[in-house]
Amino acid sequence: MTVNLTIDNQPVTVPKGTTILNAARSIGIKIPTLCHMEGVVSPGSCRVCLVEVEGARTLLPSCIAQVAEGMIVHVNSKTARTARRTSVELILANHPLDCNNCSRNNNCELQTIASDMGITASRFPRLVQEHPLDLSTSGLTRDMSKCILCRRCVTACQNIQQVGVLAAQKRGFATIIGGGAKANLAETTCVQCGQCAAVCPVGAITEKDAIADVWAALDDPKKHVVVHTAPAIRAALGECFGMPAGSRVTGKMVTALRRLGFDKVFDTNFTADLTIMEEGFELIKRLTDAVRDKKAVALPQFTSCCPGWINFAETFYPKSLPYLSSCKSPMQMESALIKTWYAQKAGIDPKDIVVVSVMPCTAKKHEANRPEMVDSGFKDTDYVLTTRELGKMITAAGIDFVNLSDGRADELAGESTGAADIFANTGGVMEAALRTAYEVITGRELPFPSLHVASIQGLDGIKEASFKLEGCKPEFSFLEGVTVKVLVAHGLGNAHKVCKKLEAGELAEFHFVEIMTCPGGCIGGGGQPRLTDDNVRRARIAAIYSEDESRALRKSHENPEIKQIYAEFLGEPLGHKSHHLLHTTYTPRQ
Amino acid sequence: MSEKEHTCGCDNALYQELNAFIASVPRTRDSLIPVLHKAQALFGYLPVDLQEYIAKALDVPASEVYGVVTFYTYFTMQPRGRHTINVCLGTACYVRGAKQVVEAFSELLGIKIGETTPDRRFTLTAQRCFGACGLAPAVMINQDVHGRVNPKKVAELLEQYK
Structure with a gap:
């Protein structure tokens, strides 16, 4: 069913149910908006997208109002233009306008819209509410003085992630977005996923800035500063420099990090491969215990790479904790190995090493500060930068990122396979684990085209795959004929559903479950360049899979540095040293 | 309000009456305002731990309950004197x-x-x-x-x- 209407005298035909906003966009008319998120129900709160519709009693918010047959819409009439401008002027009257000192300067939706409208002076008396900064968590900074009450963060927190921390409190001019009676985020059930920060149009919610600390380390001649970058960074960092979503910038990223002055550029991908070894063997051990030895063992095993998921499980589903793999995240494995294995091989005192990780994530900042994460004898990860923060550092250093030549990560903890790349998106950790586990058990390659498990790819919220184990190696003969069932979920709203099923005993037939906190996985993380919608997610995922497919080695156990570290340092998967450096424990919260 | 009341409340007549009311309404966010009315009628006011109790009972985020209580001037978080x-x-x-x-x-x-x-x-x-x-x-x-x-x-x- 299509609908015909006229927008600014231009005829347009769009499917029934299209909003006026999207109908206008389809013919090149850009209506500004501050609260709308593509693909999500708009709260219609900002009133910045008002349009005039002939015959309508009032101006209509075009992000909500749907097209109708014969509708005559005026976007550019004096009435509509003035109304939109007034909405923005009223928001500005209650906004600090301290743009030069704001982390969102030149990357702020309010600033851009005000500039596009040609607003150069405040017409209304200014009345700015002062609120104390919330610095209570490791991952996020909230400055409610800058909040424009658009409620995107509420949508992300309540509707998408269903963590239920942020909501509008009080009313009228006193309205504030907050965690209820709890003044600080740290007192709430916030898991620090940062999806609120990822959608905030202004500087009200941002990651807690580690840029100054990292510069200080780089400037200190006594410090040996080592950096490693998560799989998802290479598919998104280019966006900080105007490159289209889905640009693969792995080589440029490495070159930029060297130019920033890091002494070694390693790759978290190396320990993504290592995670597959440890987590894969942990799964095989659980299966052996359950199937061969008939022991009571927690199955399905859940992935544990994602710090937001860990916080979520500890807070909302403490009964799920025995099901979680004991593996640390790749970030924490990499950092612990840098301060032990690398330090030893390079002959550097680990106290002089500063480890910086670049993550698509705000919860990683929290993870780095967890009291357990000191197994090297020091704080394993000193500082975590988000993708956005790294982008700012590169800009500040005057590096022309787009035109950089490609570099290669340093040896020892920098080599990786395609299996590590795909940790960046939903379904990837599972696929990487299956590529190795299947081969360990059967001696043959995972029998799917291009090694992809198609049914767990893509943006569906909860996905499943199953296949029968046949022709197992003699030592795994007890698994012969077993149908392996795996489940993949992303977005905490979906994690709620999976955990409720686990608690109800409805996952008994599954063996392995992957959970990623952010919609789309890490490529849609809370620390990624703004603004991430499904089109951006798909573009980044496509980049990650093409990165994977471009590799000579695509299975974690084939990584030569992985073979080297087991031969030289760790011994075997799940061995004594692995247990100490690569595995962890969880604590129920609240 | 004591910790015991917060987690269970079954030993307290007011909580028993509130629980009976909650049991009589659907366990959805649509029931929030009627339950808050009932709770305020019973307790005289809506302190934070009572709000959290209601949030849990209705499976509504505590931040949303607080949002509703602070939105409507009828609801009060101040205890009333004799x-x-x-x-x-x-x-x-x-x-x-x-x-x-x-x-x-x-x-x-x-x-x-x-x-x-x-x-x-x-x-x-x-x-x-x-x-x-x-x-x-x-x-x-x-x-x-x-x-x-x-x-x-x-x-x-x-x-x-x-």
Whole structure:
């Protein structure tokens, strides 16, 4: 069913149910908006997208109002233009306008819209509410003085992630977005996923800035500063420099990090491969215990790479904790190995090493500060930068990122396979684990085209795959004929559903479950360049899979540095040293 | 409210009545406002731990419950005293010194308008006009109307309400 209407005298035909906003966009008319998120129900709160519709009693918010047959819409009439401008002027009257000192300067939706409208002076008396900064968590900074009450963060927190921390409190001019009676985020059930920060149009919610600390380390001649970058960074960092979503910038990223002055550029991908070894063997051990030895063992095993998921499980589903793999995240494995294995091989005192990780994530900042994460004898990860923060550092250093030549990560903890790349998106950790586990058990390659498990790819919220184990190696003969069932979920709203099923005993037939906190996985993380919608997610995922497919080695156990570290340092998967450096424990919260 | 009441409440008659009410409504966010009305009728006010109890019972985020409680002026998070002092601040009372009367109550009780004394003896409120202009300045304590109140009479008035 299509609908015909006229927008600014231009005829347009769009499917029934299209909003006026999207109908206008389809013919090149850009209506500004501050609260709308593509693909999500708009709260219609900002009133910045008002349009005039002939015959309508009032101006209509075009992000909500749907097209109708014969509708005559005026976007550019004096009435509509003035109304939109007034909405923005009223928001500005209650906004600090301290743009030069704001982390969102030149990357702020309010600033851009005000500039596009040609607003150069405040017409209304200014009345700015002062609120104390919330610095209570490791991952996020909230400055409610800058909040424009658009409620995107509420949508992300309540509707998408269903963590239920942020909501509008009080009313009228006193309205504030907050965690209820709890003044600080740290007192709430916030898991620090940062999806609120990822959608905030202004500087009200941002990651807690580690840029100054990292510069200080780089400037200190006594410090040996080592950096490693998560799989998802290479598919998104280019966006900080105007490159289209889905640009693969792995080589440029490495070159930029060297130019920033890091002494070694390693790759978290190396320990993504290592995670597959440890987590894969942990799964095989659980299966052996359950199937061969008939022991009571927690199955399905859940992935544990994602710090937001860990916080979520500890807070909302403490009964799920025995099901979680004991593996640390790749970030924490990499950092612990840098301060032990690398330090030893390079002959550097680990106290002089500063480890910086670049993550698509705000919860990683929290993870780095967890009291357990000191197994090297020091704080394993000193500082975590988000993708956005790294982008700012590169800009500040005057590096022309787009035109950089490609570099290669340093040896020892920098080599990786395609299996590590795909940790960046939903379904990837599972696929990487299956590529190795299947081969360990059967001696043959995972029998799917291009090694992809198609049914767990893509943006569906909860996905499943199953296949029968046949022709197992003699030592795994007890698994012969077993149908392996795996489940993949992303977005905490979906994690709620999976955990409720686990608690109800409805996952008994599954063996392995992957959970990623952010919609789309890490490529849609809370620390990624703004603004991430499904089109951006798909573009980044496509980049990650093409990165994977471009590799000579695509299975974690084939990584030569992985073979080297087991031969030289760790011994075997799940061995004594692995247990100490690569595995962890969880604590129920609240 | 004690920790025990917060987590269970089954040993407390008020909680039992609240639980019975919650059991009679659908366990959805649509039931939030009726449940808050009931809870305030039972407890007199909606302290944070009672809000959290309701949030859990209805599977609604505590932040949303708090949002609703702070949105509607009908809901209060202040406990009420045994006696409510209501000072009229209508025009007639005001010109005859009601402001000084409120200040006298406030100073003597150590609380502001809308607050309750720590011993829960008095809650101090104010209203625009109760239609008793002939008695200005007028004060109601519970259902009793007191006329021609002046700051000097305040202490004596309070003595009548233990």
